[in-house]
Amino acid sequence: MSEPVDYLTEETYRPEWLEDGVTEQTLDAVVEKKPVLVKLGKELSEYERYYMVGSGGSYSVQLPIEYLADKYTKVPVKAYSGWEFLEQRPAAVDEDAVIVFISQSGKTKEIVEALEWCMERGAVTVGLTQNTDSVINGKASHGFGWDARGVTLGKLGSLYILFGSIFREKGYEVGARMVAAVTRLPAILPKMIPEAKEAARRHGLELKDHDEMFMLGGGINWGLTYQYGFCTLMEMCWIHGTAIDYSEFRHGALELFTEGTAAIFLRGRGGQRGLEDTIIEFSRGNGVKCIEYDSQGLDVDNLTTPFALFIELEWLSYYLSLARNRRMGAWRFYDKVKF
Numbered sequence: 001m002s003e004p005v006d007y008l009t010e011e012t013y014r015p016e017w018l019e020d021g022v023t024e025q026t027l028d029a030v031v032e033k034k035p036v037l038v039k040l041g042k043e044l045s046e047y048e049r050y051y052m053v054g055s056g057g058s059y060s061v062q063l064p065i066e067y068l069a070d071k072y073t074k075v076p077v078k079a080y081s082g083w084e085f086l087e088q089r090p091a092a093v094d095e096d097a098v099i100v101f102i103s104q105s106g107k108t109k110e111i112v113e114a115l116e117w118c119m120e121r122g123a124v125t126v127g128l129t130q131n132t133d134s135v136i137n138g139k140a141s142h143g144f145g146w147d148a149r150g151v152t153l154g155k156l157g158s159l160y161i162l163f164g165s166i167f168r169e170k171g172y173e174v175g176a177r178m179v180a181a182v183t184r185l186p187a188i189l190p191k192m193i194p195e196a197k198e199a200a201r202r203h204g205l206e207l208k209d210h211d212e213m214f215m216l217g218g219g220i221n222w223g224l225t226y227q228y229g230f231c232t233l234m235e236m237c238w239i240h241g242t243a244i245d246y247s248e249f250r251h252g253a254l255e256l257f258t259e260g261t262a263a264i265f266l267r268g269r270g271g272q273r274g275l276e277d278t279i280i281e282f283s284r285g286n287g288v289k290c291i292e293y294d295s296q297g298l299d300v301d302n303l304t305t306p307f308a309l310f311i312e313l314e315w316l317s318y319y320l321s322l323a324r325n326r327r328m329g330a331w332r333f334y335d336k337v338k339f
Contacts, residue, residue, distance in 0.1 A: 008322050009221060015328050017150060018318055023193065023311070026150030027186040030157035033146065034183065040126070040142055041165020046123060047098045050075065050166070051090065052159075053114050054102030055082040057231050061102065061155045063223030064306050065163050072174035073167050082110035083339075086117070095122040100162070102103020103127075104151050109339070115139055128158055152227070152310055153189075157182045160303075174303075181303045188300065189311050195296055196315040203291050204319030208287070210262040213239055214253065216279065217266035224306050224313070225266055232317050236328040239320075246272055249279050259287025261337040264316075266309050267294035269302035291316075 017020070044050075050069075052062040062079035069077035080088070093099065099118045103111045106129035115136060118125050127140035127303055129149065137143025144162075146154035160178045168175030207213065213233060217225030226243045231240025244253045257263065267273070284290050295308035321328050 003283055005325075006327075008325050008327065009060075010125070010322065011118065013322070015318065018314065019149075022149045023153065024186065024190050025155045026146070026148040027082065027157065027189060029148035029187060030146050030154060030161070031183055033144075033158075034179070037144065037161040038165045038179070040144065040167050041162050044124065044142075044162075044171035045166045046097050048076070049092055049097040050163075051080060051085075051097060051099040052078070052102060053080045053082055053085045053092065053099060053111060054106055055110060056235075057152060058102040058104065058108075058111075058155060059226055060223040060227035060231065061152065061159060063133055063226070064156065064220050065159050067220050067222070068174060068178065068303070069163070073170065073172040075167060075170060075172070077163070082108065085114050089117065093118055093121045093123050095124075096236055097121075097123045097231075098126060099123050100126045100128055100159070101136050101140060102129075102155060102159075103134075104130045106131060106136045106154070109138075112136060112139070121152055122209055126162075128155065129271075130154060153185075153307065156306060156310075157185065163218070169320070177303055179302075181301070181307075185304075185307055188298070188304070190306060192296055192298070192308065192311045193315070196312045197319075199312065200315035200319040203316055204321075204323040206289065207262055207320055208323035211239060212261070213241050214257070214261065214263040215241055215243045215266070216246055216249070216263060216276075217243075217268070219268050219270045220302055221266045221268050221306055221309060224309055228264070228313050228317075232313070234334055235331075235334060237317060237321055237324065237326055239324075246275050246279060249275075250288045254282075257283050257286055257288050262289040262291070264291045264313075266305075266313075267292065268305050269295075269300065 059081045066079040101115050125140040127137035127143040132145030160182045164175040164178030214226050215229035229241035229243035233239040293312045
């Protein structure tokens with residue numbers, strides 16, 4: 001006799017990161033620790049080169065920082081996945097370099113190994129983990145924990161303040177904008193949740209029978225596009241998620257956007273709006289199921305969109321999991337297969 005089916009409902013299931021108050025508590029915790037990050041940023045601004053190392057979601061949150069550094073500054077900032085960094089072992093990692101190691105658990109194997117290698121090279125190392133007391137923070141030259149239950153908002157908000165402070169000290173005005181953007185988040189993001197939930201209820205039902213989905217984004221939101229396609233849809237929802245940059249849409253993806261497929265579009269406030277409009281218009285005209293997220297139409301600048309779009313997407317993943325009766329975080333292999 002088979003086991004009874006565990007039917008998930010809003011009353012019986014909600015992952016801990018979406019429990020009431022988690023978003024507010026996480027944002028408040030990051031803003032409260034702003035003086036610590038600003039002070040650290042001032043100290044680190046004396047160095048020449050910067051690297052970030054993290055895996056999965058801890059890789060994706062690096063990409064907006066790399067984007068902002070390239071677009072607005074001449075500061076060398078490079079994002080790396082953990083195993084990629086260990087394979088490459090960049091020659092420029094030395095006493096003039098700062099490497100930020102990002103890990104929710106604070107003990108990710110490849111991140112610890114990368115940290116130890118950088119220490120041998122004489123580089124300045126910084127740990128960024130959920131809890132201040134972690135293996136990585138204990139080994140690094142500097143350790144920071146946002147000490148709150150939310151993960152992505154804790155990582156990304158902390159990185160914005162840290163690198164914003166570095167850029168500001170080096171004379172780039174975008175740095176002050178990055179710090180100010182995070183400071184404003186507690187007044188913006190919690191108000192988005194009710195509407196995000198209502199939209200996600202509809203979209204979750206609309207998408208529940210799709211085993212494959214395309215995620216489109218670009219610019220400052222490419223990291224979130226990658227994270228949602230790779231980490232959320234595939235890892236958490238067991239849906240084949242393909243992340244596509246708007247700028248590369250016509251090279252391959254164009255041929256697969258046909259009737260019966262589904263696509264989620266992340267809209268920024270940058271210079272690609274015209275390209276985004278053209279792609280969405282083509283997709284709708286070709287019979288694609290299109291879900292569009294645009295920070296609820298709020299008057300936010302482009303620096304804020306990775307946070308605002310995240311609020312919309314994390315509720316989509318929840319209601320999609322309910323519609324598919326799938327517990328996020330109930331893994332078959334993750335943390336069971338050793339690498």
